[in-house]
Amino acid sequence: MNQTLKTxxxxxxxxxxxxxxxxxxxxxxxxxxxxxxxxxAVMALGVxxxxxxxxxxxxxxxxxxxxxxxxxxxxxxxxxPEAWAAGGPRxxxxxxxxxxxxxxxxLVWKKTRMGWAMALLLIAGFILYRWVRDDAVNAIEAVNxxxxxxxxxxxxxxxxxxxxxxxxxxxxxxxxxxTALGLRSDYLxxxxxxxxxxxxxxxxxxxxxxxxxxxxxxxxxPMPYETDLQADTDFVTSAAHWGLDPATASTLYVKIGYSxxxxxxxxxxxxxxxxxxxxxxxxxxxxxxxxxxxARAMGKDVTFRHLQVFVLxxxxxxxxxxxxxxxxxxxxxxxxxxxxxxxLIWVMVIVGGSGNNLGAILGGMLIWFFWVQVEPLxxxxxxxxxxxxxxxxxxxxxxxxxxxxxxxxxxxxxxLLVLRFSPRGLLPER
Amino acid sequence: xxxLNAIVALANFVLIPAMTYGSQLALGALxxxxxxxxxxxxxxxxxxxxxxxxxxxxxxxxxxxSWGVSLGxxxxxxxxxxxxxxxxAALVLFTDRAVYRFYRGQKAKPxxxxxxxxxxxxxxxxxxxxxxxxxDIRFADGERxxxxxxxxKRATGLSEGLGLKTTEVLTVVTAVIVVVALFRFLNxxxxxxxxxxxxxxxxxxxxxxxxxxRVVVVTWIIVAGLITIAGVLYGLDKxxxxxxxxxxxxxxxxxxxxxGLGNPLGAIAGGFVxxxxxxxITYAWKKVLGYLLPDALAPDSLVxxxxxxxxxAVSFMIxxxxxxxxxxxxxxxxxx
Numbered sequence: 001m002n003q004t005l006k007t008x009x010x011x012x013x014x015x016x017x018x019x020x021x022x023x024x025x026x027x028x029x030x031x032x033x034x035x036x037x038x039x040x041a042v043m044a045l046g047v048x049x050x051x052x053x054x055x056x057x058x059x060x061x062x063x064x065x066x067x068x069x070x071x072x073x074x075x076x077x078x079x080x081p082e083a084w085a086a087g088g089p090r091x092x093x094x095x096x097x098x099x100x101x102x103x104x105x106x107l108v109w110k111k112t113r114m115g116w117a118m119a120l121l122l123i124a125g126f127i128l129y130r131w132v133r134d135d136a137v138n139a140i141e142a143v144n145x146x147x148x149x150x151x152x153x154x155x156x157x158x159x160x161x162x163x164x165x166x167x168x169x170x171x172x173x174x175x176x177x178x179t180a181l182g183l184r185s186d187y188l189x190x191x192x193x194x195x196x197x198x199x200x201x202x203x204x205x206x207x208x209x210x211x212x213x214x215x216x217x218x219x220x221x222p223m224p225y226e227t228d229l230q231a232d233t234d235f236v237t238s239a240a241h242w243g244l245d246p247a248t249a250s251t252l253y254v255k256i257g258y259s260x261x262x263x264x265x266x267x268x269x270x271x272x273x274x275x276x277x278x279x280x281x282x283x284x285x286x287x288x289x290x291x292x293x294x295a296r297a298m299g300k301d302v303t304f305r306h307l308q309v310f311v312l313x314x315x316x317x318x319x320x321x322x323x324x325x326x327x328x329x330x331x332x333x334x335x336x337x338x339x340x341x342x343x344l345i346w347v348m349v350i351v352g353g354s355g356n357n358l359g360a361i362l363g364g365m366l367i368w369f370f371w372v373q374v375e376p377l378x379x380x381x382x383x384x385x386x387x388x389x390x391x392x393x394x395x396x397x398x399x400x401x402x403x404x405x406x407x408x409x410x411x412x413x414x415x416l417l418v419l420r421f422s423p424r425g426l427l428p429e430r
Numbered sequence: 431x432x433x434l435n436a437i438v439a440l441a442n443f444v445l446i447p448a449m450t451y452g453s454q455l456a457l458g459a460l461x462x463x464x465x466x467x468x469x470x471x472x473x474x475x476x477x478x479x480x481x482x483x484x485x486x487x488x489x490x491x492x493x494x495x496s497w498g499v500s501l502g503x504x505x506x507x508x509x510x511x512x513x514x515x516x517x518x519a520a521l522v523l524f525t526d527r528a529v530y531r532f533y534r535g536q537k538a539k540p541x542x543x544x545x546x547x548x549x550x551x552x553x554x555x556x557x558x559x560x561x562x563x564x565x566d567i568r569f570a571d572g573e574r575x576x577x578x579x580x581x582x583k584r585a586t587g588l589s590e591g592l593g594l595k596t597t598e599v600l601t602v603v604t605a606v607i608v609v610v611a612l613f614r615f616l617n618x619x620x621x622x623x624x625x626x627x628x629x630x631x632x633x634x635x636x637x638x639x640x641x642x643x644r645v646v647v648v649t650w651i652i653v654a655g656l657i658t659i660a661g662v663l664y665g666l667d668k669x670x671x672x673x674x675x676x677x678x679x680x681x682x683x684x685x686x687x688x689x690g691l692g693n694p695l696g697a698i699a700g701g702f703v704x705x706x707x708x709x710x711i712t713y714a715w716k717k718v719l720g721y722l723l724p725d726a727l728a729p730d731s732l733v734x735x736x737x738x739x740x741x742x743a744v745s746f747m748i749x750x751x752x753x754x755x756x757x758x759x760x761x762x763x764x765x766x
Contacts, residue, residue, distance in 0.1 A: 057541055057544065059474075059548075115755075126735075134731070179750055179753075179754065180750075180753075183753055183757065185540070185541050186471070186472040186540060186541065186544055187687070187753060189472070189474075189544060190472070190680075190683050190684075190687065190749070191746075191749070191750065191753075193679075193680060193683075194680055194684075194742065194743075194745070194746035194749065195746070197677070197680060197742040197743075197746070198740070198742060198743045198746060201739050201740050201742060201743060204739060205737050205739050205740065337673075338676075339552070339555065339676075343548055343551070343552065346545070346548065347552075350545065402559070402560045402561075402563065405556050405559035405560040405564075406556065406560065407556075408552050408553075408555045408556035408559065409552070409553055409556030409557065409560065410556075411552050412549045412550065412551070412552025412553035412554075412555070412556060413549075413553065415545075415548065415549035415552060416529060416546065416549040416550070416553070419542070419545060419546055419549060420529075420532060423542075
C-alpha cells in the first residue's frame with residue numbers, strides 16, 4: 001500500500017474510532033477525547049520536531065506543558081490590586097535581580113575563569129536576592145490567602161495566553177539548551193527530566209506566582225458557559241430545531257467550539273512544520289541528525305541549530321500546555337505527572353512515526369484514544385477473566401480495583417512492540 | 431555559644447539523615463553505573479526496578495509476618511530481601527532476554543536503548559502499581575530506635591536530642607558490607623575481572639575469550655541485588671511508594687554522573703555529595719546557628735536556603751555545575 005493511501009486510511013480509522021465512541025457511548029465523551037487528542041497531537045508535533053527531525057532527546061515535555069499552563073494564569077486571570085500594592089513591584093524586581101546576578105556571574109566566569117570569584121558572587125547575590133524577595137513574597141501571600149494570595153495575571157483575553165505559553169516555554173528551553181546541548185545525548189535527557197521536575201516544584205511552591213497547591217480555579221474561558229447558553233432563548237429554540245434538549249446542546253456547543261479552535265492551531269502549526277521540513281532548513285536539520293560530523297564539515301553550526309530547534313519544539317509544547325489548561329479551566333500543579341505528560345507523548349511520536357509530522361499527529365490522536373479507552377476495555381476484560389471467581393473474594397476485588405494501572409502496562413507493551421517490529425512507526429519518514 | 435548542642439542538632443538533623451540517604455543513593459547509583467559500564471546505556475527503568483524489588487520483598491515480609499516469623503529487634507524485611515533479589519533478578523534477566531538482547535545484537539545506538547528502557551519502565555510501573563497500588567506502605571517492624579531523642583536528653587542533660595533509628599544504622603552497615611563485597615568481587619574474582627575488562631575495552635575482552643552474554647547476565651544479577659537492597663533500605667527508612675521510587679531516578683542519575691558514569695567509586699562519592707547537599711540546602715539552619723552565634727546575631731528567619739520540595743533542584747544544580755566544569759565527573763568516568 002502506498003504511503004499516501006495509508007495516511008488517509010489511518011486518519012480515517014481515527015475518525016471512525018471517535019465517531020464510533022460518539023455513537024456507542026456518547027457524543028460528549030467522543031468530543032472530550034477529540035479535544036485532548038488535538039492537544040496531544042500538538043505536543044507530539046513539538047516533540048517530533050526535536051526528535052524526529054533533529055534527533056534531540058527531550059524528556060522534559062511535562063515542564064514545558066506546565067509552563068504553558070502557568071502562562072494561562074499569568075495572562076488571563078484578573079490582577080489582584082491589593083497583592084500588587086503589598087509587594088508586586090518588589091517581587092518582580094527580585095526576579096530581575098536574580099536573573100541579573102546569574103548573568104553577571106556567568107560573564108565573570110567567561111572573562112576571568114576565576115571559579116572562586118564566581119562562587120562568591122553567586123553566594124552574595126543569593127543572599128541579596130532572598131533579602132529582597134522574602135518580604136515581598138510574604139506580603140503578597142498574606143493578602144486574603146483563602147481566595148487569592150497571589151499576584152494574579154494581566155487580565156487579558158485567554159487566547160492570548162497560548163502564544164505567551166509558547167514564549168515562556170521557549171525562554172526556559174533557551175536556558176536549558178544553552179547549558180545542556182552539546183553534551184552527550186543522554187545527558188540532555190537527564191537534564192530535561194530534571195528541569196521538568198523543577199518547573200513543577202516551582203508551580204507547587206511559589207504561591208505568589210501560581211497559588212501553588214491551592215490551585216487556580218475558574219480561569220477565563222474563550223467559550224461561553226453552558227448555563228448562560230441554556231438561559232439564552234435563541235440558543236434554546238435553535239437547539240430544539242435540531243431536536244436536542246438545551247443541556248446536551250450547550251455542552252456539545254462548547255466542546256465543538258474548543259475542537260474548532262484547537263484544530264485551527266493544529267493545522268497552522270502542521271502547515272508551518274511541513275513547510276519547515278521541506279525547506280532547505282529542514283534538509284539541513286535532517287543532515288545534522290544523520291551525520292553531525294559531516295554537517296559540521298559542511299560549515300553548519302550544529303550547536304546553534306540544535307538550540308534553535310530545541311527552542312522551537314519546546315515552544316510548541318508550551319502552546320499545547322496553554323491550550324490544555326484553557327480547556328480544563330484550572331491550573332492544578334499536582335496533576336502534572338511525567339508518565340502522562342512526558343513519556344506518553346514519546347509513545348505517541350514513536351508509534352506515529354518519528355520524523356513524519358502527520359505521523360506525530362496520528363500517533364497523538366490514536367494513542368490518546370487508547371489511553372482513554374483502555375480503562376473501560378480493561379474493566380470489561382477483567383470482568384470476564386474474573387467471572388469464574390466467587391464474588392467478594394479478595395483476589396477478584398483486587399484485580400477489579402487495579403484495572404486502571406493496566407493502561408501503563410499497555411502503553412509499555414505498545415512502545416516495545418513498535419520499537420522492535422516497526423521502529424519507523426505507523427507512518428514512516430519519507 | 432553552645433557547641434555541644436549545636437553539634438548534636440547538626441548530627442540529628444543533617445549528618446545522620448544525609449549519611450543514610452547517601453548510602454541508599456550510592457547503592458542505586460552503583461547499579462546505574464554498572465549498567466552504563468557494561469551495557470552502555472542509561473537505564474530509565476532503574477527507579478521502577480527498585481520499586482519492583484521492594485514490592486517482592488514487602489510481599490514476602492507480609493507472608494513471613496503472617497507465619498509469625500520475626501527477627502526480634504531487626505525488621506523482618508531483612509529475611510525477605512534474598513527473595514526480593516531473586517525475584518528482581520528473574521525479572522531483569524527475562525527483560526534482557528525478551529527486550530535488550532535483540533538491540534545488543536543489532537548494535538543499536540545508546541539512545542535507542544534509552545527509549546526501550548522507557549518502555550520497560552512503563553511495564554514495571556504498571557506491574558508494581560497493579561500489585562500493590564499507589565499508596566504509601568510502611569513495612570518496617572522491630573525496634574524503631576536504637577537511641578531515642580528523649581533517652582539521649584535524659585542521659586546527657588543536653589537540651590537537644592539525638593535520635594538514632596534502627597533503619598539508619600542498618601542502612602549504613604548494609605551499604606558498607608555490600609560495597610566491600612562488590613569491590614572484592616570486581617577486583618579479585620575471575621568473573622569480576624572479566625567484567626571490568628569488558629567495560630574498559632569490549633573488543634579486546636571479546637578477543638581474549640570473555641563470553642559477553644555471561645558478563646551481561648552477571649551484571650544484571652548484581653544490579654538486581656544492589657537495587658533491591660537500596661530500595662528495601664529506602665523503604666524501611668522512609669516508606670514504599672511507587673511514584674517516589676520513580677522520582678529517585680533523578681538523584682540516582684545525578685549521583686552516578688557527578689561521580690563519573692561507569693566508575694563504581696565515583697558512584698559512591700556522588701551518592702554522598704548529592705545527599706549531603708540535598709539535606710544541607712533544604713535544612714532550616716536556624717537552630718544550629720542559634721546555638722553557635724551570640725544572641726545578638728541569632729537569626730530570626732529559618733535560614734533555609736531552599737524549600738524542601740526543591741530537593742530535586744539541588745541534585746540537578748550540582749549535576750549541571752559538574753557537567754559544565756568537569757564533564758566526565760569527579761572521578762574519571764566514560765563519555766561515549
